[in-house]
Amino acid sequence: MPTFINGKIFTGIDQTTFVSAMTIEDGHVTWVGESSDITDPNAIDLHAKTVLPGLIDVHTHPKYIADALHGVACTPPNVNSIKDMQAALRQSPAFGKGPDTWIEGWGFDETKLAEHRTPTVDDLDEISTTQPIFVYRSDCHSSIGNSKALELAGITATTPDPVGGFIGHFDDGRPNGYMKEVAATQLLIKAKSAQSYQGDVDNMANSSRHYLQNGIVAIGEMMGRIRPYDSLKLYQDAVKAGFKPKSSIYYVYDEVASNANLKPTNDDQLRIAGIKVFMDGSISGETAYNQQPYPSGQNGVCLTDATKLKQAVTYAKQQHLQVAIHAMGDAAIQLILDVTDKMQPWLSDRPSIRIEHASILSNQMLKQINMATMNYALVTQPIFFFAEDESYRHYLSPQQFNEAYRVKSMMNTKAEFALSSDAPCTPWAEPDSPFVNIYAAVTRTAVNGDVVNPEEAIPVPDAVLAYTNWPARIGGFSENGQLTPGYAGDFVVLDRDIFSVPHEELKDIRVAETWMGGEQVY
Missing domain, CATH: 3.10.310.70 (Diaminopimelate Epimerase; Chain A, domain 1)
Known part of the structure; x- marks a missing residue:
């Protein structure tokens, strides 16, 4: 039963609640409060370091x-x-x-x-x-x-x-x-x-340390496959070999559309959570489905039309699964909203539909989300414009660029909101660094120094919540996201105070320690 004292512990309840001490028993937080209330001589001294709930990358590709x-x-x-x-x-x-x-x-x-x-x-x-x-x-x-x-x-x-x-x-x-x-x-x-199936298992198991050194204790696998083998089996075997992050798997709809046995599971370590639908491609690849054409004259590719999208949603509803829909172009996002906004949600514990990326959002789309019957989540990645600013400037019209990665506007809708990496799908050497993503969301500054739609910047506490509490609610990680009694004893100790360092230093923050279930794993 470890007790921790003398920390700056961000509880994840809201933007402002901190404590200095906590106790973890049987893998879960049992008490939070102030160090002055602790008399345990064996308490672990955090030496005034900043502590966050374990980070959650709710859209990635492990x-x-x-x-x-x-x-x-x-x-x-x-x-x-x-x-x-x-x-x-x-x-x-x-x-x-x-x-x-x-x-x-x-x-x-x-x-x-x-x-x-x-x-x-x-x-x-x-x-x-x-x-x-x-x-x-x-x-x-x-x-x-x-x-x-x-x-x-x-x-x-x-x-x-x-x-x-x-x-x-x-x-x-x-x-x-x-x-x-x-x-x-x-x-x-x-x-x-x-x-080499065993090679894939070994690679997965070996990747565990990568997540833990980034403070990531839970992940959303957004490319679940049935062929050439079932992703669930890959994860099960990787967990046996030492893979530690909690994982939710989303299967590519095209591979499971005829599988009536795909059902959600609720294991805390490894679960089937939903299906993944691709509406379009990427902006930098000129394949995002846009209302205005690229300089080439093309509008990108529409991979899923209204009929197929309705079929996917019907399947998810029947199986009681969440739908995560990849949509980067504004035409793709608009199609999702037009098809689904009047539908009744079928999940009560989390959003029924996740719109992944939501890279270009107009004011009308934001209004449509707020007026919708459907309960949406918006999961986006500012690290894209951080690393790919030149591509976005080149391929998007000025109007589209001004509507790119509207993080603050997303956060202010009634939809659930989270930041994530989509790693390794961006041209940056640390594609799933939470702190590069947070830096981009807070400063709106790309690696080349370009400032991208600064009015969409969000404060640091909100960016931290978008990697802790909020993705836990979206991805079904019900035991994570907070450091309060009843929640998992999963937390990270940072090498500097994310809440007080100059914003320029946010991208350079590193994780000093990662703990899961009250045990140090990094």
């Missing part, structure tokens, strides 16, 4: 992160050209390991590369033609592979595009290695995952 952690970051500030990418991939620990070992990378954005083009199969073949190579684009929707990867995936000049995806080709018809959008990228991923 399988992708597990892959990325043993892969190569092809992101700024270290990779700024295709030549840099080739050099970085040659430094991968997997390089030279033989034809059964994939060389993996992540995070490239062609607009940030000196050549201003997407790398091709020929670029990757300069690294190796005997080892398969797979590199995620920054949005994790698209990817590139070398000739060996294409061979293992069975992709040839005559392979048809999968529904919702596009296989790139050179002018002569030969596949150029670019796999555009999730459906195409999955062709490579399935070939890769089919080769």
Whole structure:
């Protein structure tokens, strides 16, 4: 029964409630108060450090992160050209390991590369033609592979595009290695995952420390899969091997639409929470579904029409699952609202529908959310404009840019609100740092110094609640989000006071300790 004293403990009840002491018993907080009330000589002294409830990344891609952690970051500030990418991939620990070992990378954005083009199969073949190579684009929707990867995936000049995806080709018809959008990228991923299930389990288990050193004690897995194996089994085996973060899995709707047995589970460590629907792609990839065209004249891609969206919502309602809907473009978001705003919610313990990203919101959309019968959540990622400001400036009209990542406006709607990372789907070397995301939400400043819609800045306490209490309510982590009696004894100790440091230092904050159930795990 550890007791902690002399801390600056943010309880997570609201923006202003702090205590200096707490007691944890059987994994849960049993008392909070002031250090002067404690007489226990064995109490653990926090030495005036700031303590937060364990952080929750309610929209992330742990399988992708597990892959990325043993892969190569092809992101700024270290990779700024295709030549840099080739050099970085040659430094991968997997390089030279033989034809059964994939060389993996992540995070490239062609607009940030000196050549201003997407790398091709020929670029990757300069690294190796005997080892398969797979590199995620920054949005994790698209990817590139070398000739060996294409061979293992069975992709040839005559392979048809999968529904919702596009296989790139050179002018002569030969596949150029670019796999555009999730459906195409999955062709490579399935070939890769089919080769080594145990390797995927090991990578997941090894990624546990990554989350804990970022203070993240609970996660939302937003890419649950049935093929080539069930994501629930992957997590179950990873937990047995030492994976510690509490996890909620959202299955891609297209893979489970005919599965009448997919039901929510309520285990505190690992649960099935919902389904994931893709409305569109990404802004930086010119595939977000927008009302106004990109400079190319295209409006992006609509991956789910009104009929299919209604089918997905009906399925979720029948199965008593939450729906998390990826929507970055304003046309995609508007379609969600028009189809669902008059529907009756079917979940009472959390929002029935989560709109993920909600990157471009007009005043009319915000009003429609407030007037809706449906109970929504808005889960967004300011780290996108932090890392991708140039792309947003280039691809969006001035009006659209002014409506981008309206964090304060989202927070002031009746919808539940949370910050999250969508990691590793952004071109930044620390894609799921909560503190970079908080910095972006508070300062509205991109890495290049551009200030993005400063009127949408939020105070630090609100940003902290958006990583603790609020995502707990959205993601079904009912035991987390607060440090008050009855809640899990999951908390983080910071290396500096997030509530008093200059805002410029927010992105540099680090976690000194992470505790789960009253036991130190980092």
